[in-house]
Amino acid sequence: MSGKFIHSILLTVAFFIISQKGFNQDFSSIKRKINTLLTDTALQHAFVAFTARNITDSSVIINYNGQKSLVPASIQKVITTGVAMETLDTSFRYITRIGYLGDIDKNGTLNGDLYIYGSGDPTIGSMYFNKRRNQYDFLSQWSTAIKEYGIKAVKGKLIVDISHYDDWPIVGTWTYEDLGNYYGAGIYGVMLLDNLSELHFSSPGRVGEPTIFKYSFPTIQNLNIENQVVAGKGGDNAYVFQTPSSDHMIVRGDITAGKPDFIVKACIPNPPKMLADLLKKKLDSIGVKQDQSSTIVSQTNKVIDTRNFVEIYSHVSEKLPKIIEQTNHNSVNLFAETLLKEIGSCTKGNGSTQDGLVSLYEFCKTRGIKFSGVEFVDGSGLSRFDLLTTTFMVDFLTYYKTRSHYFTQFFNTLPVSGHNGTMENFGKNSVLNGRVHAKTGSMTRVKNLAGYLHTRSGKWIAFSFMANNYNCGGAKVKVIQEEILKLLYEL
DSSP states (O other): OOHHHHHHHHHHHHHHHHHHHHHHHHHHHHHHHHHHHHTOGGGTTSEEEEEEEETTTTEEEEEESTTSOBOOGGGHHHHHHHHHHHHHOTTOOOEEEEEEEEEEOTTSEEEEEEEEEOOOOTTTTOTTTSOGGGTTHHHHHHHHHHHHTTOOEESSOEEEEOTTBOSOOSOTTSOHHHHTBGGGOOOOSSOOGGGEEEEEEEOOSSTTSBOEEEEEESOOTTOEEEEEEEEESSSOEEEEEOOTTOOEEEEEEEEETTOSSEEEEEEOSOHHHHHHHHHHHHHHHTTOEEOSOOEEEOTTTOOOOOTTOEEEEEEEOOOHHHHHHHHHHHTOHHHHHHHHHHHHHHHHSSBOHHHHHHHHHHHHHHTTOOOTTOBOSOSSSOSTTOBBOHHHHHHHHHHHHHTOTTHHHHHTTSOBTTTSGGGTTTTTTSTTTTTEEEEEEEETTEEEEEEEEEOTTSOEEEEEEEEESOOSOHHHHHHHHHHHHHHHHTO
């Protein structure tokens, strides 16, 4: 062996040692900087946790309070949608069937009942899949199909079957303040228009004076509204209080002064009943008469024999990946809660929140994702009784990246930093632009983030950041999140 060759080997080894030493110094420096950010004085009253893992070699980069249980808010949707993608499969669609029970005579009179058999489709007339001017097109499609089938009059009732899901549309641990607002809408076997109604108010020019309630759109039949809204300095600070299926609403708070038409978003209190009312009105407009009242069939009162059901029309939703994309990009609670019930329907035969939750646990258990410190009570993260750890979240994200056959489809449903969804303004004018695919989670004094970071060197990092009970303002927490991910990006 020549001296030159030995010298070359020694130089290589020395270079490796020096490079490794430099890397370790850089790595230690970055960890110190991250720890400094996590203990920033702005977060002194908050509880903060952060976990990051290099997916390439499964090494944990940092685990700061990773075993502590914190309120996840909407990063809970990562779990729900991820489980739904594998459980229901990417080809899944909701199907709502329109038909009848009875006989049609030679004059086109149905001696029987029109029937809408729901599948829990949350996308019927949804603003996330239809332009505003097209949100009611489904009514024309359904009524036209009924008329073209030869039905000119209906002697029986319009029956709306919502028994695909259980009879409890909300989660018991949601706060009363959330229930009447659009983001706390109930989940039914039949839904429409995102279960959202616009309440129109006129506000006077002077702050503190009472507003005038004008109307709701769509119209809520027999609505009894107790208007306690006053004119305010600016913004929508009005909250709607109501219970499911009740036609009584209390609206409190303030809205911008001097607005002749200010919209407050509320949930539709009884979507199946509204759907029946709207369809009857549409049928009447095209000459199909139906005079009897509508009936809502739930799991509790379902006694109708549907073996002789004749299908006229099927309303088919978009495929599951598109629904999950909207769920994660726009943080749609309605979609997430529906997916949870559908998971329960698929795996347990009953579309209930509880069966869906059991399926989430079983999904993770069979894949070796440990549950320590984790409690699920809903699918959207709206409840403050939900608890997750950053370690659990990173384990779930790591599983999806390394072992799930659905990773590509699921990954594409996550918002991208600087580009779209709730991440549109995150890292927009920095090295993070387009490098973070993640779900945000926010509610009062909660600001969380979980997803994937693609580093400068081409590595993939799964991470989860959770901050609860901060009082420094959400904008400051967002800055800290961005600075931490910038450090990891350069790692």
